[in-house]
Every structure is written in structure tokens, then in C-alpha cells.
Amino acid sequence: MLTNKKILLCVTGGIAVYKAAALTSKLTQKGASVKVIMSESALKFVTPLTFQALSRNDVFTDTFDEKNSEKIAHIDLADWADIILIAPATANIIGKIANGIADDMISTTLLAAEAPVWAAPAMNVHMYAHPAVQKNMNTLRSFGYEFIEPGEGYLACGYVGKGRLEEPETIVQKLHEYFDGQKQRPLKGKKVVVTAGPTREKIDPVRFISNLSTGKMGYALAKEARELGAEVVLVSGPVHLDPPADIRTIPVESAEDMYQAVMEQSENADVVIKTAAVSDYRPKNYHPQKIKKMPGSEVIELERTKDILMELGSRKGSKILVxxxxxxxxxxEHARGKLERKNADLIVANNVTIEGAGFGTDTNIVTIYSKEDEPLYIPQKTKGQIAKDILNKVIELLNKKD
Known part of the structure; x- marks a missing residue:
């Protein structure tokens, strides 16, 4: 699948540059056409001649060194590539692109690119975990960048942890899978917003109203939608799950927080899947100090929270709403009523009292209700498998609209 694929490799400065040389060799052996841009810092580790010999193409290092006077090199390279790979991707280049800085050959090319961009970070474990680096990576994810997560192990700086550039063989395999799956990515070009987990409605600084949702179903849907090619935004209540590496995740706490985030993100979405178990009620009055235990009963007056699904349904337009x-x-009875009242396209219903279908399990048992088709009963499966079934129904609806 890599034969004749045009891969632009952007090499930035780190000790892992030697792996980029091996990666160039392996890609070329697989039949890919590889062109390399090196940053000034990368030149301190390996010479351009190494990449020229391995790729059998000119290597670009200077924005103002135009090798062909008929073309502007950084624009021509951006237009040429089927995919752009930054490997190794340093904290510096990640920060520059996230903030629109174009001061060298690599950054100017990336800002001009419309091809998919993948970044394979490599840096010290503490640098990788720094909030600024993580924020910049999330910004790039929101731009559509993909990240090849670094591996864990002994680093050149002497630390042991996450920060090693992924092995060339693994990167080649990921590229192979990407090109192999291009014809099997039916959600490519679609934006999917998924909500997951519970919300918390504070009573006082130490107590809140919530529910037993763990977010597993929503996270499974977000990951599967990403695998199918969608741009995914995950709006997540408080859960004990790691944010998916290649999905923009917006953490929220209360029903009002979730409402604001979902309304903003759904404006230009093609599909909204509201998996989150949002609190229907919140305390009418928040106590700024901890309520002390007193003799007798304590009454907490509740008020309704905003109905997010109802609001989405009232302004649905051409979106698919689940x-x-x-x-x-x-x-x-409840599922069909919800389908009509909320103006949804699909309602995924389950009985949480049945073993294997409740909150916190790795499996689920659901029935998918729609306005046009007969209910689709899905027996016990993993939540990942059920996510595939749900998204297949979504794809059917999208195809009908198209």
C-alpha cells in the first residue's frame, strides 16, 4: 500500500534523528517516494547527505534555498505530499505550529499544507508531560493532526519513561494501515461530537449529586468514530479513563458546563451522540461552606437542569442526533417517547438492571430505535463492538442524506 505514496518527512532536532534515517530507508524500500525537510537543529545530529542517499531525493533545509526557480519550494512540497510526517517531533516544532509560527522551512511548509499531518513526538519524559506541551498537542489535534504516541523506556537523557520516538517499523505499519484503510473510512470529513460520563451538581464544597456512569460507552464510541475517519470531539464528565490520545477531549463537571460545551461544538457538527448521563436535577441553592451534621432531617430543594438533548433536537438542522x-x-415505551419528544434520529436504550448492561460494565445490551426502521436489538457484546453497531446505523442515515 505504500508504493508510489508521496511522504514528506519533517525531521526536527533530537537524538532520535537516527531513527528518522532508518524510517526513510524502510519507507523507500516499501516503494514510497520520500522527500525530507530538516530543521537547523536536526543538522547538528545527522547530515543532509544521509537522507539524500536513503531517499534518493534532494533534502530541504532552508526556506530561501530554492532548488527549482520555477517553484516556491515550501508550497510545492506542501502540495506534493499525500501525507506529512514529523518525526521526531520536538516540543519546539509542536509549539510553533500550534501557535502559527512560521520561521523556518518545516514550519512554513506545515502551515501551507492541506495533506494529513502526523507527528511522532520524542523528548524527555518531563517535557512531554508539561502542560504547555500537552496543550499545544491538543491544539494540533483540534486542527486535525494525528499523533503517534512515544514509547516508554530508557531515554537518552538518562530518565526512564514516556518519550522515545516510536520504532520505525511501527510507524511504517501505521502508515500502511492508514493508506490501506482510506477506502474504509466512511466518516472521513465528518465532525462527530460525543458526550460521555456523568455530571456532578455540587451541594457544598465536599458533596455533589451524580450517578454511576463511568463513560466507557461514550469513550468507545469516540474511539470507533475516529477509527472510521471522523474528526471527533469528546465532551467528558468526570471519569477514571485516560483521554484518547488522538481525540480532542473537553473535560466538564456540571450539567451547565456540558450544555455550554456541547452547544458550542455542535454548531458545525455532522453527528452528535449524547451518551453522557447528565444530571436531571441540581440543588437550587449551593452552600459555600460544608453543611454540618445536625439533629433531624435535612431537605435539599432541587431544580431542573437544561435538557441538552431537547435543545439539540430543537436546532438539529441536517445533523444526525443520537x-x-x-x-x-x-x-x-420510554425510548420511543424520547425519540419523538427530543427530535432525535436514533435512541439507544438499555435496561440497566440487567446483568451485563448496567453502568460500569465492559459490556452492554441495547436496542436501537429509529423513526423509520424496526428496532434493532443487539445482544450482549463489548461496548467497543456495540459502538461499531451504533455507528453503522449513523452511517446509514448519513448515506440517505447524501
Whole structure:
């Protein structure tokens, strides 16, 4: 699948540059056409001649060194590439691109690029974990950049941890899978917003109202939608799950927080999947100090939170809107009622009292209700497998609209 694929390799300065040389060799052996741009810092580790010999193409190092007077090199390279790979990607280049800085050959080319861009970070474990670096990576994810996560192990600086450039063989395999799967990415070009987890409605500084949702179903849907080619935004309540590496995740706490985030992100979305178990009620009055234990009963007055699914349905337009119904009785009746009232396209309903289908499990048992088709019953499967089934129904609806 790499034969004749045009891969632009951007090499920035770090000890892992030697792996970029091996990567160039392996890609060329697989039949890819590889062109290399090196940063000034990368030149301190390996000479351009190494990459020229391995790629059998000119190597670019200077924005103002135009090798062909008929073309502007950084624009021509950006237009030429089927995919752009930054490997190793230093904290410096990640920060520059995230903030629109174009002061060398690599950064100017990346800002001019419309091809997919993948970045394979390599740096000290503490640098990688720094909030600024993580923020910049999340910014690039929001631009559509993909990240090849670094490996863990002994680093050149002497530390042991996460920060090693992924092995060339693994990167080649990921590229192979990418090109092999291009025809099997039916959500490519679509923006999918997924909500996940519970919300928390504060009573006082130490207590809150919440529910048993763990976010597993929503996270599975977000990951599967990304695998199918979508740009995914995950709006997540407080959970004990690691944010997916290649998905923009917006953490929220309260129902109001989730409402604001979902309304903003859904404006230009093609699909909204509302998996989150949002609190229906919140305390009417928040106590700024901890409520002390007193004799007798304590009454907490509650008020309704905003109905996010209802609001989405009222302004749905051409979007596909998917809601969830976690029920304990009369599942079909409640699901069909929700489908109509909320103007949803699909309602995914389950009985949380059934073993294997409740909150916190790795499996689920659901029925998908739509306005046009018969209910689709899905027996017990992993939540990842059920995510595939749900998204297949979403793709069917998108195809009908197209």
C-alpha cells in the first residue's frame, strides 16, 4: 500500500534523528517516494547527505534555498505530499505550529499544507508531560493532526519513561494501515461530537449529586468514530479513563458546563451522540461552606437542569442526533417517547438492571430505535463492538442524506 505514496518527512532536532534515517530507508524500500525537510537543529545530529542517499531525493533545509526557480519550494512540497510526517517531533516544532509560527522551512511548509499531518513526538519524559506541551498537542489535534504516541523506556537523557520516538517499523505499519484503510473510512470529513460520563451538581464544597456512569460507552464510541475517519470531539464528565490520545477531549463537571460545551461544538457538527448521563436535577441553592451534621432531617430543594438533548433536537438542522436512554422499566415505551419528544434520529436504550448492561460494565445490551426502521436489538457484546453497531446505523442515515 505504500508504493508510489508521496511522504514528506519533517525531521526536527533530537537524538532520535537516527531513527528518522532508518524510517526513510524502510519507507523507500516499501516503494514510497520520500522527500525530507530538516530543521537547523536536526543538522547538528545527522547530515543532509544521509537522507539524500536513503531517499534518493534532494533534502530541504532552508526556506530561501530554492532548488527549482520555477517553484516556491515550501508550497510545492506542501502540495506534493499525500501525507506529512514529523518525526521526531520536538516540543519546539509542536509549539510553533500550534501557535502559527512560521520561521523556518518545516514550519512554513506545515502551515501551507492541506495533506494529513502526523507527528511522532520524542523528548524527555518531563517535557512531554508539561502542560504547555500537552496543550499545544491538543491544539494540533483540534486542527486535525494525528499523533503517534512515544514509547516508554530508557531515554537518552538518562530518565526512564514516556518519550522515545516510536520504532520505525511501527510507524511504517501505521502508515500502511492508514493508506490501506482510506477506502474504509466512511466518516472521513465528518465532525462527530460525543458526550460521555456523568455530571456532578455540587451541594457544598465536599458533596455533589451524580450517578454511576463511568463513560466507557461514550469513550468507545469516540474511539470507533475516529477509527472510521471522523474528526471527533469528546465532551467528558468526570471519569477514571485516560483521554484518547488522538481525540480532542473537553473535560466538564456540571450539567451547565456540558450544555455550554456541547452547544458550542455542535454548531458545525455532522453527528452528535449524547451518551453522557447528565444530571436531571441540581440543588437550587449551593452552600459555600460544608453543611454540618445536625439533629433531624435535612431537605435539599432541587431544580431542573437544561435538557441538552431537547435543545439539540430543537436546532438539529441536517445533523444526525443520537440519544441514549438508560431505563429500569418500560424500556421501549420510554425510548420511543424520547425519540419523538427530543427530535432525535436514533435512541439507544438499555435496561440497566440487567446483568451485563448496567453502568460500569465492559459490556452492554441495547436496542436501537429509529423513526423509520424496526428496532434493532443487539445482544450482549463489548461496548467497543456495540459502538461499531451504533455507528453503522449513523452511517446509514448519513448515506440517505447524501
Amino acid at each position: 440519544g441514549f436512554a438508560a431505563e429500569t422499566e418500560h424500556v421501549e
